[in-house]
Amino acid sequence: MKAQIRKIVTVVDETLTEMGQAVEPPVRRAAVAAVIENPFAGRYVEDLAELMDVGEELGKLLAEKAVAALGIEGPKAESYGKAALVGENGEMEHAAAILHPKLGAPVRKILGKGAALIPSSKKRGGPGAVLDIPLGHKDAAYVRSHFDGMEIQISDAPRANEIVVAVAITTGGRPLPRIGGLKVNDIKGEDGLR
Amino acid sequence: MFDIFLRKRIIIVEEIFHEGGPIAVTPLRRGAILAVIQNPFAGHYVEDIAEFMDDLKPLGLAMASQLVAALGGDPTIIEGYGKGAIVGAAGELEHGALWHAPGGYAMREILGGAKAIVPSTKKVGGPGTRLDIPVTHINASYVRSHFDAMEVGIPDAPRADEIVLALVMTTGPRVHARVGGLAASEIKGEDGLR
Numbered sequence: 001m002k003a004q005i006r007k008i009v010t011v012v013d014e015t016l017t018e019m020g021q022a023v024e025p026p027v028r029r030a031a032v033a034a035v036i037e038n039p040f041a042g043r044y045v046e047d048l049a050e051l052m053d054v055g056e057e058l059g060k061l062l063a064e065k066a067v068a069a070l071g072i073e074g075p076k077a078e079s080y081g082k083a084a085l086v087g088e089n090g091e092m093e094h095a096a097a098i099l100h101p102k103l104g105a106p107v108r109k110i111l112g113k114g115a116a117l118i119p120s121s122k123k124r125g126g127p128g129a130v131l132d133i134p135l136g137h138k139d140a141a142y143v144r145s146h147f148d149g150m151e152i153q154i155s156d157a158p159r160a161n162e163i164v165v166a167v168a169i170t171t172g173g174r175p176l177p178r179i180g181g182l183k184v185n186d187i188k189g190e191d192g193l194r
Numbered sequence: 195m196f197d198i199f200l201r202k203r204i205i206i207v208e209e210i211f212h213e214g215g216p217i218a219v220t221p222l223r224r225g226a227i228l229a230v231i232q233n234p235f236a237g238h239y240v241e242d243i244a245e246f247m248d249d250l251k252p253l254g255l256a257m258a259s260q261l262v263a264a265l266g267g268d269p270t271i272i273e274g275y276g277k278g279a280i281v282g283a284a285g286e287l288e289h290g291a292l293w294h295a296p297g298g299y300a301m302r303e304i305l306g307g308a309k310a311i312v313p314s315t316k317k318v319g320g321p322g323t324r325l326d327i328p329v330t331h332i333n334a335s336y337v338r339s340h341f342d343a344m345e346v347g348i349p350d351a352p353r354a355d356e357i358v359l360a361l362v363m364t365t366g367p368r369v370h371a372r373v374g375g376l377a378a379s380e381i382k383g384e385d386g387l388r
Contacts, residue, residue, distance in 0.1 A: 155345035
């Protein structure tokens with residue numbers, strides 16, 4: 001494995017009620033984050049191919065763990081998202097190299113499909129920084145009920161020379177969606193948007 | 195008798211491979227389970243609250259079992275534990291203290307009669323409040339390698355009329371424990387201390 005992993009954190013949340021209303025079935029969301037060494041910390045490196053490969057490895061590892069933590073078959077997942085938090089000695093472009101070129105393909109393979117763009121966020125910060133992972137429906141980005149976000153926080157990461165890389169996968173959208181827009185039932189699933 | 199209204203359940207599992215030193219042959223795992231429940235005493239002073247401890251027992255046992263399952267399902271690999279509570283702003287610290295008996299004895303029962311007192315902490319706070327839950331060895335509080343802690347928190351809990359109840363378990367010593375003291379191999383296992 002190219003990624004030098006110090007730790008992996010898995011968070012599963014399950015919402016059973018919201019504002020006194022039962023959520024049936026409860027919505028479950030998993031975020032899995034790997035804390036890795038940043039091979040380019042503290043110096044400018046032009047070619048970021050190594051981090052792109054790390055992204056590919058982590059896409060597979062994190063998505064497998066997320067699906068396992070939810071206890072579902074990959075194709076049963078409904079929404080997804082990804083994010084990276086770069087320690088202070090790294091650059092934003094390191095997060096981009098991990099997230100964008102190669103991380104998505106293995107995630108989609110595990111989920112069976114995934115026509116939609118995987119929504120993402122990135123930032124730089126220190127240990128304990130909060131990372132908000134955006135979420136969207138995996139087959140149609142316009143499904144309004146699944147616009148969501150999941151927050152993760154690791155008290156001891158990222159250290160200056162580390163990067164936190166996270167993938168979130170869910171079994172559903174917001175607990176009580178009722179603001180209209182494209183519905184899951186109306187997905188055409190051709191262009192990843194609708 | 196009070197009903198338990200559970201809004202949300204969170205499970206967090208960390209797998210720690212190293213912290214700058216040798217890579218662990220078996221990664222240390224630390225897990226936390228958090229339940230967000232309604233505080234039946236929020237908003238006013240209630241003198242007699244102790245019976246709520248009995249009401250919390252089934253929840254405590256369920257949480258302890260779910261946490262063992264999240265850590266692999268084998269209770270014999272659990273070596274450390276701790277517990278805590280965050281009381282929403284319309285409650286009082288004493289409401290958090292209701293978790294001591296049901297939370298602690300639930301873990302001791304599920305782990306097959308663990309001998310050591312379960313270390314704990316609690317506070318009153320708002321949504322997103324972080325709690326550092328102390329961890330010690332399940333059979334001998336003085337085992338120095340197992341003094342640890344896990345930080346937990348939930349972005350949207352506790353609301354003012356809620357309580358976050360937490361249990362933590364670990365599968366071993368700190369990943370690079372090397373500061374001496376009573377070793378796990380030297381436990382007498384009679385008084386819960388040594």
